[in-house]
Amino acid sequence: MSNTLLQLGPSEIKIKKHWCKACGICIALCPKDVLEADDKGKAVAVAPEKCTRCGMCEMHCPDFAISVEVER
Amino acid sequence: MSNTLLQLGPSEIKIKKHWCKACGICIALCPKDVLEADDKGKAVAVAPEKCTRCGMCEMHCPDFAISVEVER
């Protein structure tokens, strides 16, 4: 995966607000501080440009609410 | 047990015929050939004088039919 990284465009972090339950896990586990909580505690991508597409957020979201999409 | 043996009188091998089911185990396990089967297969002590009171017969009789008694 990591060797295809270079060929990929900037990542788009999709967050289904309706599915997000504001648990904070993605925010805590993102190594690049890409994510923050909104006033209801739900995740927002505040610095998508820093994202390395490591997948930590997506893999650990208990609610399938966050998805790191890649534009080709 | 074995060191009290010398002080004991001759052993008496009691066989409850009514309990014996003629399985042959005691006969087979007696190291001294003390026991034999009667015509119905039930155990009889044919050579009690050879008995060493090892207890094999009694301990292995599934029917509690044989008991090696010791006269004091």
Add this chain to the structure above:
Amino acid sequence: MTEVKDFGRLMQGNEACAEGALAAGTKFFAGYPITPSTEIAEILAEKLPQVGGKFIQMEDEIGGMAAVIGASLTGLKSITATSGPGFSLKQENLGFAVMAEVPCVVVNVQRGGPSTGVPTSPAQGDVMQARWGTHGDHPIIALTPVSVKETYELTIKAFNLSEKFRTPVILLMDEVIGHMRERVQLPKQGEFEVVERKKPQVGPEQYYPYRDDGTGVPPMASFGEGYRHHVTGLVHDETGFPSNKPEMVKKVLDRLHKKISDHLDEIIMAEETNLEDAEVMIFAYGSVARSAKKAVNILRKNGVKAGLFRPITIWPFPSTKLQEHFNRIKKVVVPEMNMGQLVGEVERAAAGKSIVTPLNRYDGELITPVEIVEKVQEVL
């Protein structure tokens, strides 16, 4: 089991059950041994693999019932067999099969209870348990054979009803029938009906596993066939997914019951002997009906107009069939090898119109014809 000329062959009741299951096309047995039903398992352990079927001895009766339901979900006709204590253990999953509408046949060869009771003696003590043993409202079908031959036939019938109505069917034998051997002349394959469950006629997208198609019984897809769906013991809607909306709860429970109660004609079987002119009815089932039949003969010889009503289907209870007679027959004797179970249903059906007298024996011995004769003479 040697085939002998044309006179038929000697067969045991439990064997007839196993053979009937094979004749109905069963390909799966899971269970746990228990007297007096074990022979059914033993025979199927040998014969199922011969026809490419599967036999598994599970760790307990609960597992046996579960595995049977699992196998049926893949499309195999499946059966388990047990007796009293095991029947009690199967109750939770039996209810699951009712709720999830999974066809299967559960045989209970009744022995003396309660508890470990008298494991090797006959009884008819699980009759009410067959109806009410699992928690919650549920319909059930239970059949009681009177002979070795009928055991064969009713095992097939049990499968047919089970497949047709997507419901577990109980074959409620008793130790006398299970263990006795008698001469039987069995119908050959092709001479009896074999029903297969209804399959979906639409594509997976249009398939609703619990939608009433008008018959009350939704078509059933097997796991692995492309009709991915959800099966649960929770109350569910027609998609199969849980719902606790009051109207859905009512809807599913209503359909579960109606699919049975709307087809009583097909489900209810009873044998009536000498009832046309009878002044007294003997109501008896299972092995006791054999004694009753003999009692009727004796009574008739002695000038007493006795007749026999033998329910073959005991659940649903054949009230209507029975009530037809209560307009005329005012005396009913109900011999049972229990402390009085089905007699309660007879009384209810009689609704005060006929006097219902129980005759109970629960000491592990089959009621004799003479006992019945005497009881009839007593009530007349």
Add this chain to the structure above:
Amino acid sequence: MTEVKDFGRLMQGNEACAEGALAAGTKFFAGYPITPSTEIAEILAEKLPQVGGKFIQMEDEIGGMAAVIGASLTGLKSITATSGPGFSLKQENLGFAVMAEVPCVVVNVQRGGPSTGVPTSPAQGDVMQARWGTHGDHPIIALTPVSVKETYELTIKAFNLSEKFRTPVILLMDEVIGHMRERVQLPKQGEFEVVERKKPQVGPEQYYPYRDDGTGVPPMASFGEGYRHHVTGLVHDETGFPSNKPEMVKKVLDRLHKKISDHLDEIIMAEETNLEDAEVMIFAYGSVARSAKKAVNILRKNGVKAGLFRPITIWPFPSTKLQEHFNRIKKVVVPEMNMGQLVGEVERAAAGKSIVTPLNRYDGELITPVEIVEKVQEVL
């Protein structure tokens, strides 16, 4: 549970059950959690050790029932609590307790069935199962509380009957009663009867654990007290050892039933409201009886002479008490949160004398007073 002035306190039904058990002197609980009965376990987990008692969460409901029987054999008053699926699993060992005559209390807080059903909704779907759930003929006592206070009282009563008659007693609650909280003013210790099981009055040599001493209930020695004896679920003679002699089988089963049926006066409880001049009877129990009571009030206000028969003991069924009224009251409405269970017994008792009309709701909602009122108006 804070004690407030003299006005009583707020208490939940399940809590009242736990408190009633403690008041009755229980020292042992074994069970397995299940909605909606779990609070009973949770409260006893906290409170039993405070009084030197024991609580154990077993690996399953079967084990819970078994452990309770074991504990009772050492002399401790013992209780287990469960709901539908767990009640099904307890059936085999419940039958053991009947057969071996081991006192214990089994609580079933009914939820929607069959199978997993609607775990959090109320129902009265296990009423017939309470009577017939285990295999074989067996007597049973089952009580149904109508309120939080009565839950407390009936839990004590259940222990009393259980100890007195050496038999398991079922406390058949429903989710409404189990989970509702209401103001209660409970009797204080000393203000209610607490029965202890009868102990042998003779020495171990003269002790027969299953010999009728004239009361039908043999004295019971505890394990460890010097009265070594044998306890089995097989049919046994008065020494406690297995016997399958027909006359012994009959003898033990007869005594098991007679010890109950000879004491119906002590066992059967029912509340009668406004029945003296009633032209229509509502027969209701458990939470539904609360709606029924309100319905009676409404009907009376509207000039309809309605009355309520509320069985508190549902098993044994209070036929005789009920029949007294059927000479006069010709219309009976039986609302139940099931598809019609106890109504069958009412019909049987009516024996055609009165017209019995069921009113069933099984969608997980409590029947409302208005529904009952309407049904009564319909039948009048």
Add this chain to the structure above:
Amino acid sequence: MFAQIEEYFRLEKMPHIWCPGCGHGIVLGAMARAIKQLGYDQDKTVVVSGIGCSARASGYLDFNTLHTTHGRALAFATGIKLADPELNIFVVMGDGDCTAIGGNHFIHAARRNIDLNAVVFNNNIYGMTGGQYSPTTPQNKRATTAPYRTIERNFDLAELAKSAGATFVGRGTAYHAKMLTDLIVNGAKNKGFSVVEAISQCPTSYGRRNKMGDPVDMIKWQKEQAVNIKAAGNMTQEQLGDKFLIGVLHQDEAPEYTETYQEIIDRAQGTVKK
């Protein structure tokens, strides 16, 4: 990308009803990704579950799904697998489901080495019924039925599975979601009974009562307490302390049940001599 596994979900049932921060969703994701990797045909894949919060997993997945009775999932699954050995079967169980009421079916499925893939969502508690202790709750913890803290020792699920006969035993955590996916993949590839214990967090019924903080704290605890079995060899007993091992804990060869059963059929049908 969720899009890659989206097809495995019944989207109309989402969002699921697990609590915020419940680990079960993470474990479910690992399962879905594993099945993706395995490339199983959806129509030929079955997910069986018992009863519990974990057991709800079956309802969210778009396979042939069966939500059974509490504790009996493996027994139902045994019937399915024996009846149709072509099917790929995953069995989702909670710790209570699997090791309390379902303990017997668990050891017997292991003994038979039947080709089922058990995924145990272990949150050390009965989540669904509100927090009673389970056979995997460690000692000295609080639960609604353990107001004075638990005194019972907990099962080592992996040890139990191994001694009963399972031929693949792995343990992962919600935190180690990637490894968990791999464990499920490898378990599925094992022809025989495979157990993957997935340590999951239940903030609602376990974490709160045991002062384990919020979901984030709980998942971080998993990170800290878990030791990869490959690294464990170089650690002293002291260093290990009360940490737990993750990774492939046991792997073994043994005949698989449904395959051996086929031999019986062959013998019975005379294809092969008895």
Add this chain to the structure above:
Amino acid sequence: MFAQIEEYFRLEKMPHIWCPGCGHGIVLGAMARAIKQLGYDQDKTVVVSGIGCSARASGYLDFNTLHTTHGRALAFATGIKLADPELNIFVVMGDGDCTAIGGNHFIHAARRNIDLNAVVFNNNIYGMTGGQYSPTTPQNKRATTAPYRTIERNFDLAELAKSAGATFVGRGTAYHAKMLTDLIVNGAKNKGFSVVEAISQCPTSYGRRNKMGDPVDMIKWQKEQAVNIKAAGNMTQEQLGDKFLIGVLHQDEAPEYTETYQEIIDRAQGTVKK
């Protein structure tokens, strides 16, 4: 001398109804001799059994005896022991009783380390119901429900007990009756859950069908196949072959359940602080 243990028997129930040469009688004798050695008060001793030929043992012994339902003996016994920890409890089970239907109670009693003494009469078959295979029947044997021979692997009862948490696990045979007695004595002395597996012969339902000869042949087979664990260390894997080990197979220290429960009572009653 039988006279020494005679008092422990209900002589009026004898002779027992086990078949000629059935190993269960030998194991029962070993139990009685062990209790003699332990010097337990008859009134304070309880024998609980399940259902099976083995389970009949309770009826022949003059203690407080309880003959329960099939598979549930340990659960009944758990109630008895917790209710009255003063009682010495022996739990007699058949292999089917203990490891098939009763498997769950077995592993949980072990996990709790409750002070019960399980004696498993293992004849590798369901004797009472006439010879169906059990979870301890070795592979490739004949049984009424295995007309094509067994394909399931058998449990290693001792391994299972150990991994579930039993603190004393021993194995003996009817042939090694003296050692069996000692094992039962040592198991009883262990404060915690003890398991003694007693290999017994069932000539009627197992031996005959598997051509193992008469009872004498079967008991000699035990002599030949059993290897004392103390001697096993000096043997090669080859020498061991399919022989089995006897002796004390596992011993361990752990808090006993009823003792720990007493601590809960103390805490709840405020004797000790929570």
Add this chain to the structure above:
Amino acid sequence: MESIAREVRLSGSGGQGLILAGIILAEAAIHDGLNTVQTQSYGPEARGGASKAEVIISSGDIDYPNVAEPEVMLAMTQEACDKYVGTLSNKGILIVDSTFVTEIPDTTATVYSLPITKIAKEELGRTLVANIVALGAVTGLTNVVTHQAIVDAVLARVPKGTEELNEKALSLGYEYANNASREFAKGKMLQAN
């Protein structure tokens, strides 16, 4: 003894402590020497989703234990408000937590919109006590129980050390309610956001 029963519904989502609030309200009724029955919704919806606790208060016996047409309804989430408002009595009172309930449903009931959770958060620093604030508001607006009774009931239930906080929460709710009440008396609906 026939008498009028007053029915109160407290609704919101799982974690808002409304069941405790219902229990306290019922206990307050007992302090007042009244009869009371408290019920609540169980089930999956009790965890997340809309949930409710209901209390019936009466000087007479309470037979039918369910609330059919409550006179008073508290709604602390939009979902709960929408789901449960339907059976509210026409002449009833609806109290919504304006922190979460932004759309007032169509109803003929009198509506009070109070920023309950906001009050708890901003004036007390603890959203946790929103339920107690709500209790203050409900009792202040309806007098289903006396003020002393609700104070006593709250104090008897809350953990040691939090008495002051809770009493304050209760008072705040009471105050806001009184203001709202007064303002309503002036003939306009209060939107105290």
Add this chain to the structure above:
Amino acid sequence: MESIAREVRLSGSGGQGLILAGIILAEAAIHDGLNTVQTQSYGPEARGGASKAEVIISSGDIDYPNVAEPEVMLAMTQEACDKYVGTLSNKGILIVDSTFVTEIPDTTATVYSLPITKIAKEELGRTLVANIVALGAVTGLTNVVTHQAIVDAVLARVPKGTEELNEKALSLGYEYANNASREFAKGKMLQAN
């Protein structure tokens, strides 16, 4: 079709093969074109203790399946003989294996005492076939089934390779019975020990 049913009881102890004998006898009846029902005692007593297999043979239907008052009874142990003789028909036939039955109970039935097991052991070298010898005797003395039928039935049931042995056993039983029969005809009871 009403017709007389003939009831036969074969009794002895668990290991003597009497259930198989009962099955064979019933199958012989089928060979004769008759109806038949076979039952047996199960339970602890079936293993050790006295046990029995019973056969009813009739040209008509057989409803009640139990043997109440057998016309023919075989007893191959003393215990079985004592236990079951009571219900033997007064005019019935009792055939005892004199190898084991040494005390003939008080009975008005006609008694034939034949050394069945001894014959099997001494003349055939296999006590195992005592049950077949017994069948020969029973059918020889009673004609409940035809000779051909019993021969066919035995041959159909026994393991391959043992046909000759079993046929011989059957014949021996038949012969002894005929002799006994003849001797009985001479008016004295046979004690062929």
